[in-house]
Amino acid sequence: xxxxxxxxxxxxxxxxxxxxxxxxxxxxxxxxxxxxxxxxxxxxxxxxxxxxxxxxxxxxxxxxxxxxxxxxxxxxxxxxxxxxxxxxxxxxxxxxxxxxxxxxxxxxxxxxxxx
Amino acid sequence: xxxxxxxxxxxxxxxxxxxxxxxxxxxxxxxxxxxxxxxxxxxxxxxxxxxxxxxxxxxxxxxxxxxxxxxxxxxxxxxxxxxxxxxxxxxxxxxxxxxxxxxxxxxxxxxxxxx
Numbered sequence: 346x347x348x349x350x351x352x353x354x355x356x357x358x359x360x361x362x363x364x365x366x367x368x369x370x371x372x373x374x375x376x377x378x379x380x381x382x383x384x385x386x387x388x389x390x391x392x393x394x395x396x397x398x399x400x401x402x403x404x405x406x407x408x409x410x411x412x413x414x415x416x417x418x419x420x421x422x423x424x425x426x427x428x429x430x431x432x433x434x435x436x437x438x439x440x441x442x443x444x445x446x447x448x449x450x451x452x453x454x455x456x457x458x459x460x
Numbered sequence: 461x462x463x464x465x466x467x468x469x470x471x472x473x474x475x476x477x478x479x480x481x482x483x484x485x486x487x488x489x490x491x492x493x494x495x496x497x498x499x500x501x502x503x504x505x506x507x508x509x510x511x512x513x514x515x516x517x518x519x520x521x522x523x524x525x526x527x528x529x530x531x532x533x534x535x536x537x538x539x540x541x542x543x544x545x546x547x548x549x550x551x552x553x554x555x556x557x558x559x560x561x562x563x564x565x566x567x568x569x570x571x572x573x574x575x
Contacts, residue, residue, distance in 0.1 A: 436504070
């Protein structure tokens with residue numbers, strides 16, 4: 346089964362540290378999304394890539410957050426100077442197609458805990 | 461601004477019963493309405509989806525009913541089973557040419573099916 350893969354599954358770090366998460370989308374999916382999910386809430390959109398181009402960023406994505414998708418394959422999400430409020434599940438999703446009308450398939454997320 | 465409102469927050473149903481979860485949306489530009497199922501420690505998994513040109517879609521025990529004029533849609537789970545116990549999220553998405561297909565999620569409903 347070659348679904349969306351996210352690593353690490355869990356990350357515990359101290360406030361102020363930098364963290365980086367990785368997402369490997371379904372093969373040949375050109376669209377990749379990052380969402381954030383806090384406890385008891387639905388996922389919230391963070392950013393979107395079409396191939397290697399980052400085309401949209403949510404206002405939720407402060408300057409401490411940066412995402413990349415080199416070569417249009419895997420993507421990384423980095424959070425600098427982590428804060429307590431960054432504790433959440435970070436979800437990656439991918440989809441195919443040229444218009445954004447295809448279903449999005451999610452990975453199992455990276456759970457970030459800030460001490 | 462909460463664009464998709466979901467209710468109830470939690471639902472308890474007996475095995476064999478019908479589970480009904482409701483969602484209301486505000487943005488009339490939305491044209492795709494999926495439901496996702498999420499188990500603890502897992503990412504959301506696409507369950508069923510509907511577009512506003514139909515009023516109902518059925519897949520196995522799962523049915524979406526859609527009321528475009530009321531801007532409401534609901535998920536019906538027939539013959540509910542303990543294995544259906546999970547958190548369910550409704551979502552909505554504008555046309556692929558705008559907002560790149562990002563999903564707006566409801567707050568989620570925790571479904572518990574008692575044996």
